[in-house]
Amino acid sequence: MSENVYIADIAKYADKEVQIKGWLYNKRHSGKLWFLQVRDGTGIIQSVVFKGSVSDEVFKNCEELTQESSVTVTGTVSADKRSAIGYEIQVKELEIVSVSEEYPITPKEHGTSFLMDRRHLWLRSSRQHAIISIRHEVIKACRDFFDGRGFTLVDAPVFTPNACEGTSTLFETDYFDTKAFLTQSGQLYMEAGAMAFGKAYCFGPTFRAEKSKTRRHLTEFWMIEPEVAYMDLAGDMDLAENFVEYVVQRVLKNKKSELESLERNLEALQKVIRPFPRISYDEATEILKKAEAEFEYGSDFGGTDETIISEGFDRPVMVHRYPAAIKAFYMKEDPEDTSKALCVDMLAPEGYGEIIGGGQREDDLDILIEKIKKHDLPMEAFNWYLDLRKYGTVPHSGFGMGIERMVSWVCGLSHVRETIPFPRLMHRLSP
RNA sequence: UCCUCGGUAGCUCAAUCGGCAGAGCGGGUGACUGUUAAUCACUAGGUUGUAGGUUCAAGUCCUACCCGAGGAGCCA
Incomplete structure (x- = not known):
C-alpha cells in the first residue's frame, strides 16, 4: 500500500511509491504520454502517464480529465532536472474522484473583475x-x-x-x-x-x-x-x-x-x-x-x-x-x-x-x-x-x-x- | 461625492472616415513518447451593457441610465 503524502514533502520520498490526493491544475499530452499537473494545496507536481505503464482504462481516463477535476494519483517519485520542483511522479494508478465541469479560470489571461467575481x-x-x-x-x-x-x-x-x-x-x-x-x-x-x-x-x-x-x-x-x-x-x-x-x-x-x-x-x-x-x-x-x-x-x-x-x-x-x-x-x-x-x-x-x-x-x-x-x-x-x-x-x-x-x-x-x-x-x- | 477611461464570442482584445462581426486563448475532433501558458490541422461559437435618437446604413455619432476600472479627497 503506497503512502499518502503531500507535494510539499515530496523530496523525502524519492524513488518510493506514493499517493497524492489533489486536483488537476493543467494537462498536456503527446501521443502515448500524458503530463498531468496535479496540485494538492501544498504544491504542484507533474505526473507522467505513459501508455505502456498503466492499464488501458487509466490511460483513457486521462482524456476525460478536465481542469480542476479531483484525482488520486499513485506512482513512483523520480528526480528530474526538467521539473520546477525537482521531482515528478511516474504514474501507476489514477483514480478520478470527480470530473470537474468546465472551469472558468484558464491558465491564460483574465481581467481583475472577472477573477474577483470568482x-x-x-x-x-x-x-x-x-x-x-x-x-x-x-x-x-x-x-x-x-x-x-x-x-x-x-x-x-x-x-x-x-x-x-x-x-x-x-x-x-x-x-x-x-x-x-x-x-x-x-x-x-x-x-x-x-x-x-x-x-x-x-x-x-x-x-x-x-x-x-x-x-x-x-x-x-x-x-x-x-x-x-x-x-x-x-x-x-x-x-x-x-x-x-x-x-x-x-x-x-x-x-x-x-x-x-x-x-x-x-x-x-x-x-x-x-x-x-x-x-x-x-x-x-x-x-x-x-x-x-x-x-x-x-x-x-x-x-x-x-x-x-x-x-x-x-x-x-x-x-x-x-x-x-x-x-x-x-x-x-x-x-x-x-x-x-x-x-x-x-x-x-x-x-x-x-x-x-x-x-x-x-x-x-x-x-x-x-x-x-x-x-x-x-x-x-x-x-x-x-x-x-x-x-x-x-x-x-x-x-x-x-x-x-x-x-x-x-x-x-x-x-x-x-x-x-x-x-x-x-x-x-x-x- | 468629484474627475478620467472602459463595457464586442466562455476569457483577453481588434474592427481605419459611419459601410460584410474578427483574432488568440478556452471548448470539440484528429496527429504526435518529454511536454511545461506544449505544438500542428480542422471545427462550433455573436441580441456589440440597457433604453431611446440621428442616418440609406451605427460596435462606431448624440442623449439618458446601468455596471466596472483608475485616480482625488480620507485613511491603515
Missing part, C-alpha cells in the same frame, strides 16, 4: 496561493514579535457604541433597540489594555465606510495594534522599526520561493534593516518644497506626497510631529511646540505609502476633556476612556499597522485587494 476559485491559482501564504507568514510574524516581547493579547470588540473619530466613515448596524457601529480601531480599548497589562496588543478586522477607490483601500481590513504604558514617542518609533524589520526579514527567510514566484525584488526587502530614518513633519514639507510638489503647509500628505517623501530613502521612513490640528483628539501635544502632535506615520518605500500610524496619547485628564470639546465629540461616550486618566494615568504610546498594506508592499503588488482572501471594497461585497 474569488472562491481564484484562490486555487499559484499566484494567489503565494500571496495568501505570505499573508499567513506576516500575521504569524506579527504575533510572534509581540508574544516574544511580553505583550498580552487583549482583543478589542467589533461592535462599538460610538465613534472615536467621527461617524462619517463608520458602518452602522442595528443592535436590539439601539444602534451600534463596526469598529474602525481598537486603540482606545488597547489603552485600557496597556493600563492593565503594561504591554498589550489586539489583532482583528476593522471597518471603514470610506468611499475610497484606490489601490490602498478596503472597507474591511485587518489591523494589529500594540499599546505600551510608560512608553513615549521615541520608544514608539523604536518599537515600530523593530517590528517592521522583524516581519519583513521573517518573510524573506521563510517565504523566499513565494516572493520569487511573485517576481518581487528581494534586494529592496533585504535593505529593510534598522535604523529607519526619522524626519519631522516640517522636514518632510521641505522635501516636498524642493520637489516642487503642490502642497500646502499644515495639511496632511496625499498619496503622491508620501511617494515623493519616501523616494529619498531605501527603507521605511518615519515622519513624526504632524500639526495637531489635523490629527485625532487623543494625540498628545508636543510640549516643545503645542501646535504639533507627538505622532508618527511610517511610510513604506517604493511608493507603498503609510503602513503604520501611531503616537503618544494624551494622558492629562483636563487637556483631554478640552480636546473632546474642541472636536465636538459627545463627552458621555468617553466616560470610560476618561477613567483611564483619573485612575493612575501614565504616559503611553502605541500604533496600528494595516496587515493588507504590509502584505501588499512585501509582495510588491499593485493593489491591496489580492492580499486578503475575500476582499470587501466599495463596489464588492461578494463572494
Whole structure:
C-alpha cells in the first residue's frame, strides 16, 4: 500500500511509491504520454502517464480529465532536472474522484473583475496561493514579535457604541433597540489594555465606510495594534522599526520561493534593516518644497506626497510631529511646540505609502476633556476612556499597522485587494 | 461625492472616415513518447451593457441610465 503524502514533502520520498490526493491544475499530452499537473494545496507536481505503464482504462481516463477535476494519483517519485520542483511522479494508478465541469479560470489571461467575481476559485491559482501564504507568514510574524516581547493579547470588540473619530466613515448596524457601529480601531480599548497589562496588543478586522477607490483601500481590513504604558514617542518609533524589520526579514527567510514566484525584488526587502530614518513633519514639507510638489503647509500628505517623501530613502521612513490640528483628539501635544502632535506615520518605500500610524496619547485628564470639546465629540461616550486618566494615568504610546498594506508592499503588488482572501471594497461585497 | 477611461464570442482584445462581426486563448475532433501558458490541422461559437435618437446604413455619432476600472479627497 503506497503512502499518502503531500507535494510539499515530496523530496523525502524519492524513488518510493506514493499517493497524492489533489486536483488537476493543467494537462498536456503527446501521443502515448500524458503530463498531468496535479496540485494538492501544498504544491504542484507533474505526473507522467505513459501508455505502456498503466492499464488501458487509466490511460483513457486521462482524456476525460478536465481542469480542476479531483484525482488520486499513485506512482513512483523520480528526480528530474526538467521539473520546477525537482521531482515528478511516474504514474501507476489514477483514480478520478470527480470530473470537474468546465472551469472558468484558464491558465491564460483574465481581467481583475472577472477573477474577483470568482474569488472562491481564484484562490486555487499559484499566484494567489503565494500571496495568501505570505499573508499567513506576516500575521504569524506579527504575533510572534509581540508574544516574544511580553505583550498580552487583549482583543478589542467589533461592535462599538460610538465613534472615536467621527461617524462619517463608520458602518452602522442595528443592535436590539439601539444602534451600534463596526469598529474602525481598537486603540482606545488597547489603552485600557496597556493600563492593565503594561504591554498589550489586539489583532482583528476593522471597518471603514470610506468611499475610497484606490489601490490602498478596503472597507474591511485587518489591523494589529500594540499599546505600551510608560512608553513615549521615541520608544514608539523604536518599537515600530523593530517590528517592521522583524516581519519583513521573517518573510524573506521563510517565504523566499513565494516572493520569487511573485517576481518581487528581494534586494529592496533585504535593505529593510534598522535604523529607519526619522524626519519631522516640517522636514518632510521641505522635501516636498524642493520637489516642487503642490502642497500646502499644515495639511496632511496625499498619496503622491508620501511617494515623493519616501523616494529619498531605501527603507521605511518615519515622519513624526504632524500639526495637531489635523490629527485625532487623543494625540498628545508636543510640549516643545503645542501646535504639533507627538505622532508618527511610517511610510513604506517604493511608493507603498503609510503602513503604520501611531503616537503618544494624551494622558492629562483636563487637556483631554478640552480636546473632546474642541472636536465636538459627545463627552458621555468617553466616560470610560476618561477613567483611564483619573485612575493612575501614565504616559503611553502605541500604533496600528494595516496587515493588507504590509502584505501588499512585501509582495510588491499593485493593489491591496489580492492580499486578503475575500476582499470587501466599495463596489464588492461578494463572494 | 468629484474627475478620467472602459463595457464586442466562455476569457483577453481588434474592427481605419459611419459601410460584410474578427483574432488568440478556452471548448470539440484528429496527429504526435518529454511536454511545461506544449505544438500542428480542422471545427462550433455573436441580441456589440440597457433604453431611446440621428442616418440609406451605427460596435462606431448624440442623449439618458446601468455596471466596472483608475485616480482625488480620507485613511491603515
